[in-house]
């Protein structure tokens with residue numbers, strides 16, 4: 001599933017080709033992709049795209065006269081600007097731009113991805129956007145530490161909880177806990193202020209490194225330019241069961257936390 005760096009990569013690739021363009025046609029090829037939209041997609045017709053940004057794992061586009069378009073890629077979604085002559089068997093929604101030569105297309109093999117349009121308020125109510133926690137690249141270290149202590153639960157589960165922190169998923173949660181030398185099952189309440197600082201710094205570092213590399217290429221992720229991400233070679237703990245820890249040589253262990261595979265070094269990340 002694309003996480004924050006992959007979605008950020010898509011947003012950065014789309015900004016140039018998309019901002020300032022007008023939606024002149026909409027084609028829905030699979031109704032379920034838009035079934036939860038508060039307003040019909042044809043409401044977008046004739047409006048110009050003003051801004052594109054990321055919130056958690058959502059792609060958010062602002063259009064003229066207070067309308068917004070939100071996309072969640074979920075497992076296999078892909079969003080990009082292509083020549084309108086280009087077709088794809090997995091295309092679910094097409095937004096024709098300007099004179100029709102190019103289109104913004106939403107493709108999705110597994111069909112879990114969703115597209116919504118409506119006012120900002122309507123989108124916050126219809127999607128998880130309204131409940132998202134703070135952005136990990138923005139929240140201050142002290143605010144993050146305070147937030148950890150307010151919550152029960154174990155670190156790995158908390159990091160995956162989008163209401164606690166927006167955009168971190170399974171890969172980057174494991175990488176950040178490894179960077180901060182914290183065991184995934186550590187209770188949040190037992191994390192010291194110093195450890196909390198290390199954790200948010202670790203989260204920022206792994207996210208920033210992945211954004212700089214264009215997202216990870218695990219499974220089916222491709223940037224909006226169609227190029228695979230390059231981060232996989234730099235993953236230090238995720239998916240490395242039984243391989244030596246890159247810091248101390250101990251074999252990496254895999255456990256399951258909340259039904260998600262979780263990798264850590266039993267020596268560097270001691271359980272407290």
Ligand SMILES: [Zn+2]
Nearest residue numbers: 245248265268
């Ligand atoms: Zn180690």
